[in-house]
Amino acid sequence: MSRIHEALKKAAQERHAQIADRSNGTAVDLTSEGLTRGVVAESLPLDARTDATVARDRSVLRFEEFAKKCQHPKWSLASGANVFAPDRMDHVGAEKFRTLRSRLYQIQATRPLRKLLITSSLPEEGKTFTVANLAQSIVRQPERRVLLIDADLRASRLHRMFGAPEKPGLTDYLRGDADEFQVMQIGPQGNLCMIPGGDDVTNPSELLHSERMRQLLDRMAQVFDWVILDSPPALAVHDASILADMCDGVMFVVRAGATDFQVAEKASLEFREKNLLGVVLNRVDRHEGYGTYYYGSKPEKDAASAG
Amino acid sequence: MVRNGEISLADVKRIFRRFWWIPVTSALVFGAIGFGATRVLTKKYTSVTTVLAEQPSVSRDYVPPVMNDDLNQHLATMKSQVLSSSRLQPVIEKFNLFADERSTVPMDALEERLRKSVEVTLLLPMTGASVRQPPGFQVAVTFEDPQIAQKICAEITSMFMKQNVEIKLGVAKDTTQFLGDQVDQAKAKLDEQDAKLAQFKQKNLGVLPEEVERNLSMIATLNTQLETNNQSIARAQQDKTITESLLAQAEQNWKLAQTGQANPETQEQQLAALQEQYNALLLRYTPEHPDVVKLKAQLEDLKRRIADDPGTKGAMTPTQAKLHEPPQLLQLRTRIKQDDFTTTDLTARQSQIQQQIGVLQARVQMSPMIEEQLKDLMRNYQTAQEFYNDLLKRRANSSIATELETQQQSGNFRVLDPPSLPTEPSFPKVPMFLGGGVAGGLALALGILYLLAAMDHAMYNERDVEVALKLPVLTMVPSLGQPHPKSPKARDAGKFEPAVALKA
Numbered sequence: 145m146s147r148i149h150e151a152l153k154k155a156a157q158e159r160h161a162q163i164a165d166r167s168n169g170t171a172v173d174l175t176s177e178g179l180t181r182g183v184v185a186e187s188l189p190l191d192a193r194t195d196a197t198v199a200r201d202r203s204v205l206r207f208e209e210f211a212k213k214c215q216h217p218k219w220s221l222a223s224g225a226n227v228f229a230p231d232r233m234d235h236v237g238a239e240k241f242r243t244l245r246s247r248l249y250q251i252q253a254t255r256p257l258r259k260l261l262i263t264s265s266l267p268e269e270g271k272t273f274t275v276a277n278l279a280q281s282i283v284r285q286p287e288r289r290v291l292l293i294d295a296d297l298r299a300s301r302l303h304r305m306f307g308a309p310e311k312p313g314l315t316d317y318l319r320g321d322a323d324e325f326q327v328m329q330i331g332p333q334g335n336l337c338m339i340p341g342g343d344d345v346t347n348p349s350e351l352l353h354s355e356r357m358r359q360l361l362d363r364m365a366q367v368f369d370w371v372i373l374d375s376p377p378a379l380a381v382h383d384a385s386i387l388a389d390m391c392d393g394v395m396f397v398v399r400a401g402a403t404d405f406q407v408a409e410k411a412s413l414e415f416r417e418k419n420l421l422g423v424v425l426n427r428v429d430r431h432e433g434y435g436t437y438y439y440g441s442k443p444e445k446d447a448a449s450a451g
Numbered sequence: 452m453v454r455n456g457e458i459s460l461a462d463v464k465r466i467f468r469r470f471w472w473i474p475v476t477s478a479l480v481f482g483a484i485g486f487g488a489t490r491v492l493t494k495k496y497t498s499v500t501t502v503l504a505e506q507p508s509v510s511r512d513y514v515p516p517v518m519n520d521d522l523n524q525h526l527a528t529m530k531s532q533v534l535s536s537s538r539l540q541p542v543i544e545k546f547n548l549f550a551d552e553r554s555t556v557p558m559d560a561l562e563e564r565l566r567k568s569v570e571v572t573l574l575l576p577m578t579g580a581s582v583r584q585p586p587g588f589q590v591a592v593t594f595e596d597p598q599i600a601q602k603i604c605a606e607i608t609s610m611f612m613k614q615n616v617e618i619k620l621g622v623a624k625d626t627t628q629f630l631g632d633q634v635d636q637a638k639a640k641l642d643e644q645d646a647k648l649a650q651f652k653q654k655n656l657g658v659l660p661e662e663v664e665r666n667l668s669m670i671a672t673l674n675t676q677l678e679t680n681n682q683s684i685a686r687a688q689q690d691k692t693i694t695e696s697l698l699a700q701a702e703q704n705w706k707l708a709q710t711g712q713a714n715p716e717t718q719e720q721q722l723a724a725l726q727e728q729y730n731a732l733l734l735r736y737t738p739e740h741p742d743v744v745k746l747k748a749q750l751e752d753l754k755r756r757i758a759d760d761p762g763t764k765g766a767m768t769p770t771q772a773k774l775h776e777p778p779q780l781l782q783l784r785t786r787i788k789q790d791d792f793t794t795t796d797l798t799a800r801q802s803q804i805q806q807q808i809g810v811l812q813a814r815v816q817m818s819p820m821i822e823e824q825l826k827d828l829m830r831n832y833q834t835a836q837e838f839y840n841d842l843l844k845r846r847a848n849s850s851i852a853t854e855l856e857t858q859q860q861s862g863n864f865r866v867l868d869p870p871s872l873p874t875e876p877s878f879p880k881v882p883m884f885l886g887g888g889v890a891g892g893l894a895l896a897l898g899i900l901y902l903l904a905a906m907d908h909a910m911y912n913e914r915d916v917e918v919a920l921k922l923p924v925l926t927m928v929p930s931l932g933q934p935h936p937k938s939p940k941a942r943d944a945g946k947f948e949p950a951v952a953l954k955a
């Protein structure tokens with residue numbers, strides 16, 4: 145325990161030093177229009193925030209400017225697959241995504257982790273569901289900002305989870321038909337953004353493998369606490385492997401009772417050397433002992449109301 | 452997830468949770484098939500009769516049975532005889548069995564079918580009974596017609612009863628006959644041994660073990676006789692010596708008297724010597740002893756001669772003297788000859804006694820060897836005699852047992868329950884078919900479930916993922932109760948809201 149504590153403390157100190165440097169006037173050229181912003185102070189650990197109060201305030205102000213330039217379509221969150229939906233608050237499901245969130249923060253405390261790719265071996269295993277609900281669990285914390293990118297250019301469906309428009313999207317940006325603000329939608333909560341898939345294209349792999357994609361991820365990683373990519377299945381196409389090279393970590397979704405372990409093993413082999421963080425076991429039967437005990441039954445308070 | 456053919460309890464629970472309908476459906480379907488089979492299959496009826504194997508009316512202590520008491524073995528023998536083709540064919544013809552098939556199916560096959568329809572089972576003895584012998588047996592006949600089944604059962608049971616009597620009588624008679632032959636042979640052997648023993652005793656008469664004591668006694672007696680004989684010889688020789696000395700003295704005195712030179716001094720000396728000798732004998736023997744008596748007579752004679760000494764008689768010529776030897780000298784000479792004869796006779800007797808002793812000692816020495824041979828002969832004789840006596844006893848018992856079996860015409864079997872007339876079919880039995888169908892269905896379902904489990908390579912829980920992929924599980928998201936994404940319902944649900952494109 146003491147080693148882990150020391151490692152966390154050291155990582156926090158290093159991050160504090162970086163943030164301090166950036167707050168002294170270092171600006172990031174976020175777009176071609178010269179929008180700059182400071183460091184995202186919300187990602188700081190609590191002990192570091194005290195020292196970076198000024199930087200955080202500045203960052204909040206600049207993100208608000210950034211958000212104003214994004215698209216503001218009306219989202220209609222689908223409650224069927226949203227464990228945090230008010231009308232069907234799934235306490236166990238929500239608790240599991242909070243657990244996942246905590247694990248990711250634990251990993252983030254030991255290594256750089258902002259760009260997260262979520263993939264699986266085959267379609268229909270729950271990648272989009274995981275992406276959407278993980279983002280929901282994160283943005284429910286105060287001052288956390290998440291960007292979702294639907295990188296499954298062959299069968300994009302992340303927008304459906306939010307009841308959001310599909311176009312313009314990532315394909316439009318990668319082809320140069322639109323800039324970041326034109327493809328980026330911001331949700332009603334104000335801290336969750338999404339880039340949908342966009343128009344259908346015939347060359348998704350080439351687009352994803354472009355330098356423009358890498359630059360987008362790098363820039364967004366400086367604005368958002370988490371940039372989460374919803375990718376195509378790994379065995380079907382090579383897109384996930386391309387995207388994994390651009391991300392800090394890969395999370396593998398396995399559908400319980402459906403995914404063949406040999407198939408999953410074969411698919412996961414490709415990511416073992418590319419920061420494969422672990423597995424999200426989706427749709428686990430309640431009899432399999434995932435832990436149905438839930439303390440309390442009150443729905444989670446809204447982030448805004450929680451202050 | 453089943454790995455290496457090992458199914459954990461969790462796998463079993465999961466399989467049953469997912470596919471619980473398979474065993475239920477399978478049990479119901481196969482149970483229904485079993486029940487339906489009871490309605491379709493031809494009904495058969497079983498007639499049963501119980502036969503009691505009674506104990507003999509006469510105690511075994513008085514009349515031992517000639518047959519083995521093992522009812523199981525006895526019943527097996529009877530069954531093979533009763534259910535033989537030669538016995539079953541008359542039954543088929545008598546009851547007109549398999550009338551429709553007799554023209555097309557060989558008789559052997561029909562007999563075999565009838566044989567299979569007859570079942571003979573032993574009754575189990577009561578728990579705790581001291582005798583482990585089965586108390587009886589049951590004859591069961593299964594046939595499509597209950598009345599025919601009853602008739603066949605009665606016929607077969609009757610055949611068992613008759614066969615039992617025949618077997619027992621036959622065994623008893625054969626046993627008696629056999630024992631009679633054995634008795635004759637044993638008697639011949641006994642006679643032979645008897646002759647050998649008699650011949651041996653005759654040949655070794657006097658050497659037999661029972662004569663050893665007598666031989667030893669005779670040897671002792673002969674030794675005593677030999678000693679006495681030796682003493683007699685010594686005494687005769689001593690008498691001869693004395694007589695010869697007396698004769699010499701008497702001849703000298705007589706010669707002196709012939710020459711007129713009687714020598715009174717010599718006679719006096721002779722008298723003194725005789726007196727001294729007489730005294731010496733008195734020390735050893737009583738006055739009645741013959742030697743003492745004889746020496747005393749000589750002493751008296753010498754004294755009388757001294758007293759009658761003719762000192763004045765004239766001399767005689769030697770021839771005259773010879774011719775006129777005094778009777779005393781002649782008597783002495785006669786006595787010497789008698790002593791010689793006695794000695795010779797006693798010596799001959801001594802040799803005879805020694806020879807007899809040698810013969811007796813030889814017999815005594817031979818006695819152990821003869822005793823050994825006699826023991827062998829006696830042993831063989833006794834064995835033959837015991838065997839003969841035993842056979843005689845057995846033959847007597849067998850004769851009595853044969854007589855007893857002849858008197859008991861029904862043997863020891865008694866029909867306890869007459870053949871029943873079945874009212875309910877014995878085949879097919881609904882519970883058995885229903886249960887068998889359900890059990891078979893469950894077994895088949897278990898096999899199907901095992902195959903499903905073995906072919907299931909999906910991962911269900913954290914353990915499966917960690918074992919199969921060797922990756923940590925960050926979280927396990929429960930099923931939200933959504934329909935399968937590929938189902939039409941899910942596709943409809945997936946269209947959460949109509950997606951509209953933003954106007955750029």
